[in-house]
Amino acid sequence: MKKYVFYLVIAVVLSGIAYTSYNAYQTKQDQQQIQAKQQAEGGLETGMKAPDLEIEQDGQPIRLSDLTDQLIVINFWATWCPPCRQEIPELNAFSESTSIPVYGINVTTSERRLTDVEEFLKKTPVDYPVLYDTKGQSEKAYRLLAMPATYLIDETGTIVGKHVGPVTEEMLKEMVQKIGG
Structure with a gap:
């Protein structure tokens, strides 16, 4: 035993x-x-402080931090990127159906020339402000390995949502809902 x-x-x-x-x-x-x-x-993760960028809007320099007095969506994109072009109508729809500002940040240094972006925007309706990263800061600051890349940034400048690849209106609404927005 x-x-x-x-x-x-x-x-x-x-x-x-x-x-x-x-x-x-x-x-x-x-x-x-x-x-x-x-x-x-790739890229930064939720909970991290969003790096401030010096970008251009209508030829005038602005800082990304100047836009974060409320929840915003930023979308890094380029004209040569098919998924970036594919998601523009979805970003338009989200922009029109919510009060959350959307900013498209064109990674201009990845373009052949600035006129390519201007020509693209003449042919493609974009209902939200397009900002230009003419200094090439976003790729390094946000550690962009792929585009499009979309971030939700709250009023404290903190990344509260992220998606790499094309987004839909519904995906963005779900991201906002998850954070209680």
Whole structure:
């Protein structure tokens, strides 16, 4: 009987060690998957302070921080980017159906020339302000690896939502709803 209890205790201890080891392994695997996803998506993450950019609107310099007195959506895009072009009607719809300002930030340094953007905007209706990053700050500051990239920034200048790739009106509304907006 004593042998039986001894072996039972050993079995329970070994089971506990195996269970603990597996949980630690699984947690590490989950963390690695999250890190891989973040690296693949690139960019800054929610909860981080949004870097201030010196950009242009209608040829005049402005600072991104001047626009964040309320929740805003910023969308980094380029004319040569098919998904960027694809999402413009969705951003238009979101802009028209909510009181949340949308700003399209053209990563101008990735364009062949500024006139390409001007010609594109003559042909494509964009119902929200288009700002120009003529100094190439956004790619480095926001660690952009892909475009389009869309961020929700709250009135404190904190990133409260993010999506890499084309967005839809519904996706943006869901992002706003998640943060209680």
